[in-house]
Structures are given as C-alpha cells and as structure tokens.
Amino acid sequence: xxxxxxxxxxxxxxxxxxxxxxxxxxxxxxxxxxxxxxxxxxxxxxxxxxxxxxxxxxxxxxxxxxxxxxxxxxxxxxxxxxxxxxxxxxxxxxxxxxxxxxxxxxxxxxxxxxxxxxxxxxxxxxxxxxxxxxxxxxxxxxxxxxxxx
Amino acid sequence: xxxxxxxxxxxxxxxxxxxxxxxxxxxxxxxxxxxxxxxxxxxxxxxxxxxxxxxxxxxxxxxxxxxxxxxxxxxxxxxxxxxxxxxxxxxxxxxxxxxxxxxxxxxxxxxxxxxxxxxxxxxxxxxxxxxxxxxxxxxxxxxxxxxxx
DNA sequence: TTACGTGCAAAGTCTTTGCAACCAT
DNA sequence: ATGGTTGCAAAGACTTTGCACGTAA
Numbered sequence: 117x118x119x120x121x122x123x124x125x126x127x128x129x130x131x132x133x134x135x136x137x138x139x140x141x142x143x144x145x146x147x148x149x150x151x152x153x154x155x156x157x158x159x160x161x162x163x164x165x166x167x168x169x170x171x172x173x174x175x176x177x178x179x180x181x182x183x184x185x186x187x188x189x190x191x192x193x194x195x196x197x198x199x200x201x202x203x204x205x206x207x208x209x210x211x212x213x214x215x216x217x218x219x220x221x222x223x224x225x226x227x228x229x230x231x232x233x234x235x236x237x238x239x240x241x242x243x244x245x246x247x248x249x250x251x252x253x254x255x256x257x258x259x260x261x262x263x264x265x
Numbered sequence: 266x267x268x269x270x271x272x273x274x275x276x277x278x279x280x281x282x283x284x285x286x287x288x289x290x291x292x293x294x295x296x297x298x299x300x301x302x303x304x305x306x307x308x309x310x311x312x313x314x315x316x317x318x319x320x321x322x323x324x325x326x327x328x329x330x331x332x333x334x335x336x337x338x339x340x341x342x343x344x345x346x347x348x349x350x351x352x353x354x355x356x357x358x359x360x361x362x363x364x365x366x367x368x369x370x371x372x373x374x375x376x377x378x379x380x381x382x383x384x385x386x387x388x389x390x391x392x393x394x395x396x397x398x399x400x401x402x403x404x405x406x407x408x409x410x411x412x413x414x
Numbered sequence: 415t416t417a418c419g420t421g422c423a424a425a426g427t428c429t430t431t432g433c434a435a436c437c438a439t
Numbered sequence: 440a441t442g443g444t445t446g447c448a449a450a451g452a453c454t455t456t457g458c459a460c461g462t463a464a
Binding site: 126131132133151152167168172192 | 452453454455456462463464
Binding site: 187206209215217221222224225227228229232233234235236237238241242243244245246247248249252 | 366371378393394401
C-alpha cells in the first residue's frame with residue numbers, strides 16, 4: 117500500500133502538498149535518514165522547501181503511521197517508512213554500519229519478554245547495538261569504548 | 266568493585282576530584298538519569314558545580330567504563346552505572362515506565378543474532394520499546410502514537 | 415472562498431568549547 | 440611546583456514556534 121499515502125492524508129483531514137510528497141519520497145529513497153539528510157535530499161528537487169517544514173511533515177507523517185523513527189546514533193533520530201518498520205536495526209559500535217534483520221530474528225526475544233514480563237515489544241522501534249561480523253574480534257571481550265586518554 | 270572508582274581514575278592518569286565523585290554518586294543514586302537530572306542532583310550537594318563539568322565528567326566516566334548510557338526517550342541520553350549495565354531497559358510507550366530485566370531475558374535474542382548475522386550484541390546498551398504489562402490492552406493492535414490532529 | 419500549510423526568522427533546548435584560575439598529585 | 444580540572448560564558452547543533460502569505464480543496 118505505499119501508493120495511497122495521499123488518501124491517508126486526506127482521510128485524516130490533511131492536505132496533500134508537494135512538500136509532503138517530497139519528504140515522503142525522500143524517506144522512502146534514503147531508507148534510513150536523519151531530518152537533516154531528508155532536508156538535503158528534498159532540497160535537491162525543490163530548493164524552496166524549509167527545514168521547519170521537513171520537521172513538521174515528519175511529525176505529521178509519523179502521527180499518521182506513514183513513517184517511523186528510531187534513535188540509532190547520538191541525538192540523531194532516523195526516519196524510515198512505516199511499511200519497513202517491522203525490521204530490526206543492528207548498529208555496529210565500531211564501523212557504524214546499520215544492518216536490517218527481519219523481525220523473525222527477534223521472535224525469541226519477543227516471546228521471552230512476553231512471558232517473563234508481560235511486555236509487548238514494539239519490534240519496529242528496536243535498535244540493537246553491538247559489533248557486526250566484520251568488526252568483532254576473534255575472541256571478543258564485549259569491551260566498553262576504548263579510552264583515548 | 267563499586268568502591269575502587271578512584272583507583273580506576275588514577276590508574277588511567279586522571280585526578281580524583283569532588284566533582285567526579287559527586288557525579289558518580291548521582292548516577293549511582295538516580296540509577297537512570299539524564300545529564301540534566303544528574304546536574305540537579307549534584308547541585309543539591311555542591312552548588313558550585315557547573316553543567317559543563319557534568320558533561321565532561323560523564324564523558325570521562327564512560328570512557329573509563331564506570332558509567333554507560335542508553336537512549337531511552339526522545340533525544341535524552343540516560344546514564345547508569347556500568348556495573349548495572351548488564352541489564353536491558355524496557356520502556357513503555359504509553360506510561361513511560363522503565364523496567365529493568367536481567368540479560369538472561371534476552372539471551373535467546375543474543376544467540377539468534379550471533380548465529381544468523383554474526384552480530385555480537387551489546388546487551389548493556391539495549392533498550393526495548395513497547396507496552397508494559399499494565400498499559401497493554403487486552404487485544405493490542407501494536408498501534409502507532411495516536412494522532413492528535 | 416476558507417483555513418490549512420509553508421517560508422522565514424527568531425527563539426529554545428541541549429551540549430560543547432576556549433580560556434584563565436584552581437587544586438590534586 | 441605543575442599540569443590536569445573546573446567555572447564561566449559564549450558558541451554550536453538541532454529543533455520548535457509565531458506570523459503573514461500562499462494554496463489545496
């Protein structure tokens with residue numbers, strides 16, 4: 117259903133504007149982007165668009181359930197289409213690489229939390245930090261960030 | 266070993282100062298606190314301490330592996346003692362309650378990611394969003410944030 | 415036509431940085 | 440004594456807000 121976004125807007129009493137389309141397209145194209153990146157992307161098409169519009173639009177689109185965000189890095193919210201929300205982000209502490217894994221990978225977790233705590237996990241909002249296959253050492257001590265003195 | 270923090274500092278060539286002690290105590294006492302909250306707490310004891318010192322100290326203590334932080338809410342880093350790092354935070358979307366569960370609860374996840382992706386999960390950094398037992402409805406549709414129009 | 419949405423600029427929040435005085439070692 | 444630390448204030452990064460004009464419906 118990624119084509120009826122405009123219906124969703126209108127159905128909720130909001131207007132369909134080029135800015136909103138541009139932002140949604142940017143989120144779709146970039147897949148994982150900060151407001152700033154989305155802003156930059158949008159500007160390549162329409163120079164007039166303002167940052168505040170991007171923020172306001174992202175907020176609206178999130179309210180409507182069209183996009184979602186997670187906090188992958190320090191202070192930078194990352195937006196993505198809600199239709200891709202049902203995956204989990206793996207973020208590598210060392211190289212910063214973001215990998216997506218299917219929600220199936222975390223089903224054992226969801227089940228465990230459900231049983232142990234009665235907690236209903238929001239899988240689409242889940243971000244997992246650690247070391248990716250390429251960065252993890254052979255015998256990894258699960259270390260903290262190495263001090264730089 | 267929560268008493269040898271000063272040795273850790275000195276061993277790494279850093280000085281032991283009242284400010285650093287106060288910040289560490291605040292993190293310990295508050296358990297889950299933002300820099301702002303830590304600052305407020307520290308000020309109750311020593312009025313002279315400055316915000317920038319709190320930030321600098323948190324950064325240092327994190328480098329040394331004495332404290333750690335996670336991103337629990339919108340843009341707000343939450344600090345806690347690294348000795349309590351090996352637990353997972355469950356954050357309720359509706360009531361905001363933060364629950365801690367033992368890392369054992371996520372072992373199935375860690376194992377699954379290890380096998381499927383070769384990804385080494387940093388359990389201490391893991392924050393899971395969802396609905397807590399008290400907030401989840403009987404037949405919960407895992408909804409987005411409700412629109413306020 | 416009507417009022418929702420946008421651009422613009424200013425204000426706000428949170429965090430970082432430069433520098434001289436200060437104090438742990 | 441000596442250089443790591445701190446306080447202070449200013450700068451920075453990111454996000455929000457007020458208002459008048461533009462525009463979707």
